[in-house]
Amino acid sequence: MKKIVVTPTTDTKEQIISVAERLFAERGFAGTTLRNVVSEARVNLAAVHYHFGSKEDLFRAVVARFARPVVEQELALLEQLQAGNEVPSVEAILTALLKPCLEILAQDKDTLLVRAQFMGRCRTEPEPIKSIATDEFAVSSEAFLDVLQRALPEQSRSQLHWKLDLVIAALIRVQTEAGQPFALLQMTDPEHIQNATEQLVKFLSPGMRS
Amino acid sequence: MKKIVVTPTTDTKEQIISVAERLFAERGFAGTTLRNVVSEARVNLAAVHYHFGSKEDLFRAVVARFARPVVEQELALLEQLQAGNEVPSVEAILTALLKPCLEILAQDKDTLLVRAQFMGRCRTEPEPIKSIATDEFAVSSEAFLDVLQRALPEQSRSQLHWKLDLVIAALIRVQTEAGQPFALLQMTDPEHIQNATEQLVKFLSPGMRS
């Protein structure tokens, strides 16, 4: 009888990615050493190079696992928003932009802060690390800019550009400060996240129009 | 005749601080090496330890030189704002908060991006580096929170707290993106900065009230 080929118990790879995501989030790319990662992940140092090749490629893997579901959901919400014939409201657009990012944090309570901080880190890393992340989010950013332009045709493209950029900056700040005293985002239950999203949309929407 | 004691031509110290500010801004604390600093500053490696003691103390010196004039001017504008009997408007408060930070960049065209990026970096550094900067700005932050509370008494303290935090996040984003294509802040002449400040205040003020 043919032997069953078992998939190798390689949660080693996932284990490394998870720990790396947290350490990159807390200390940045340069501030994180592979020895820190393998130590907390309880795996061998050589395993990192075997599975990923290099430190930079490990970072790339972390970004991919994190960003792709978010971008996917953002684009889905955006398409659903444009399905009708009417031009969507600013509030609806911002909600589609902010909700996936805030909700994905709640999927696993333990990773809430980690994923939030990691996303914020990516934007402030020096090149060429920064580009690894911005490239993953480029499609979604362009799509949102297009919809905003349709909702606010009287504003210039460059104006919408820096406004959208500030909206994302606010989102990231909300994420990275989640759980801190006085922060907007305190808990992970759906109602609280829904409420926080609404408050954030209310805070940002009027400025988009001015 | 008594010899004149010349002040030692120690622009070495200033030279080190300036280069360090730029490199910390671009690459963060962990991503910057003292060898990078002394190489670009054209000084000896040992000079850093002679003048500052350690890498962390050098960072402390950079923060102090940068933050103190800003905080001083913010507090002055704030006092001037409270001099009258009337409660200042949200727009006036935000202007007092944003203007010094945006204007100080224009003092020296070459240091515009540097100081902006450095301020943004400080907020995302891991502890204990982060605290070095937040401690310097703590007085000014508390003062602004107090004035905002007087202008918007119907809102809770924690609500004002996260809103003020997002205002500062937007400010920092505007600074760090200065000069980039589509960024709000493009040039360093006073009129342009004045105009950008007004647009930013317009963008943020309505959300403060909602």
Place this chain on the structure above:
DNA sequence: GTCTATAATTCGATAGAC
């Protein structure tokens, strides 16, 4: 104050046994 030389660690990456 400035310099050279170097100590003492730590880093990313690799070779090779199992």
Place this chain on the structure above:
DNA sequence: GTCTATCGAATTATAGAC
């Protein structure tokens, strides 16, 4: 796939001559 052992380079910091 996992491990040990190690290389070569880079790091912060210091000692001591000038």
